[in-house]
Amino acid sequence: MEFALENIRDYCTDCGACVESCKFLSQQGTPGSIATGFDGNSPLHRKIAYVCSLCGLCTAVCPEKLDPCRLFLEMRRQHLEAGHFDRTPYRTIIAYETRGRSSLFSWYGLPQGCDTIFFPGCTLPGTRPAVTVQMYQQLRRIIPSLGFVLDCCTNPSHDLGRTAYFQTVFGEMLDWLTGHGIRSVLTACPNCTKIFRQYGQGLTVQTVYEIFHNHGIGRILAGNISCEVSIHDPCPLRNDLQVQTAVRGLVSDLGHTIVEMKHHKKTTLCCGEGGSVGFVDPQLSHEWRTLRQQEAGTRKLITYCAGCTSFLNQVTPTVHIVDLLFRSAAVCSNNLTVAQAPFTHLNRLLLQQRMKKIVHDPNGSFSSG
Ligand code: SF4
Ligand code: SF4
Numbered sequence: 195m196e197f198a199l200e201n202i203r204d205y206c207t208d209c210g211a212c213v214e215s216c217k218f219l220s221q222q223g224t225p226g227s228i229a230t231g232f233d234g235n236s237p238l239h240r241k242i243a244y245v246c247s248l249c250g251l252c253t254a255v256c257p258e259k260l261d262p263c264r265l266f267l268e269m270r271r272q273h274l275e276a277g278h279f280d281r282t283p284y285r286t287i288i289a290y291e292t293r294g295r296s297s298l299f300s301w302y303g304l305p306q307g308c309d310t311i312f313f314p315g316c317t318l319p320g321t322r323p324a325v326t327v328q329m330y331q332q333l334r335r336i337i338p339s340l341g342f343v344l345d346c347c348t349n350p351s352h353d354l355g356r357t358a359y360f361q362t363v364f365g366e367m368l369d370w371l372t373g374h375g376i377r378s379v380l381t382a383c384p385n386c387t388k389i390f391r392q393y394g395q396g397l398t399v400q401t402v403y404e405i406f407h408n409h410g411i412g413r414i415l416a417g418n419i420s421c422e423v424s425i426h427d428p429c430p431l432r433n434d435l436q437v438q439t440a441v442r443g444l445v446s447d448l449g450h451t452i453v454e455m456k457h458h459k460k461t462t463l464c465c466g467e468g469g470s471v472g473f474v475d476p477q478l479s480h481e482w483r484t485l486r487q488q489e490a491g492t493r494k495l496i497t498y499c500a501g502c503t504s505f506l507n508q509v510t511p512t513v514h515i516v517d518l519l520f521r522s523a524a525v526c527s528n529n530l531t532v533a534q535a536p537f538t539h540l541n542r543l544l545l546q547q548r549m550k551k552i553v554h555d556p557n558g559s560f561s562s563g
Pocket of ligand 2: 205206209210211213226
């Protein structure tokens with residue numbers, strides 16, 4: 195914390211480049227002014243970090259190569275360590291994470307000879323169980339001994355500053371995976387990707403979108419309908435050119451035309467869900483969403499995060515790339531339905547039962563939908 199604070203205090207030139215695009219900083223001032231006036235003993239000072247989306251845009255645009263996003267995460271961590279963290283506003287997200295990790299909802303399926311797993315995260319299995327199965331089956335045609343793991347990467351706790359809890363829980367999962375011979379993880383969720391890349395020592399991490407693109411899945415699944423779309427890049431992958439290129443390749447292979455928004459790739463904007471800001475400042479969260487809506491205009495947004503899809507869909511039509519790939523007819527006829535809570539919980543349990551049969555079936559990739 196001290197290093198991050200001093201670094202910003204000493205080197206921020208107050209140029210305003212980060213403030214210009216950030217809803218949070220436009221209320222609070224430059225990171226330099228925040229760091230200069232910061233009182234480490236004041237819970238109120240540290241608490242402002244919970245209104246930062248941790249989206250990383252400030253870090254991406256800073257000409258001095260400073261990392262204000264890191265400072266705000268450190269402020270959250272210090273606030274929690276000082277015993278001032280109030281979990282009341284975050285009850286829902288903490289319960290969601292706890293449920294995802296529970297023995298009822300988590301499941302590890304490793305077929306014979308498995309060294310690679312598909313880790314779909316929490317949201318896709320609940321909202322799109324049939325598509326999750328289709329993704330696994332496509333991947334297993336490419337990797338015959340592919341495993342399947344239902345569990346939570348614990349990103350919510352990571353971003354809330356619950357560092358000790360996060361390290362214990364993620365560490366246990368990592369030890370289990372590496373102890374069972376897993377060397378490679380295929381992710382679908384940008385937050386899972388971020389967590390595994392940052393903390394998954396001993397594992398190589400690739401998104402399913404890269405695998406699908408490398409194997410021409412977009413061309414295989416292409417239909418006759420094409421439209422003009424924009425891509426919303428999720429914040430955790432703003433610096434990941436390979437994934438961004440793969441997603442654009444898939445969308446193009448499907449036959450659609452991409453029109454880039456002003457903020458895309460490295461300078462993408464938060465969808466409003468980042469950092470769990472919506473639980474403490476719903477208005478600010480909504481303002482982030484509205485910025486995306488304005489840049490999208492009349493075009494449909496395509497993204498590769500289930501959380502972004504759900505948040506942005508509240509203000510502008512937004513489609514998850516996996517729906518565009520595997521349910522294109524429903525997308526194009528505007529008949530796409532996505533499960534909502536409480537049915538998402540039931541879906542996750544039913545998916546687990548289904549995957550227990552598919553994963554351990556030697557012909558699992560070819561089981562009918
Ligand atoms: S991480 Fe995002 S929300 Fe937080 S200060 Fe930087 S640009 Fe603003
Ligand atoms: S872009 Fe960098 S130097 Fe400029 S105000 Fe933001 S943190 Fe300071």
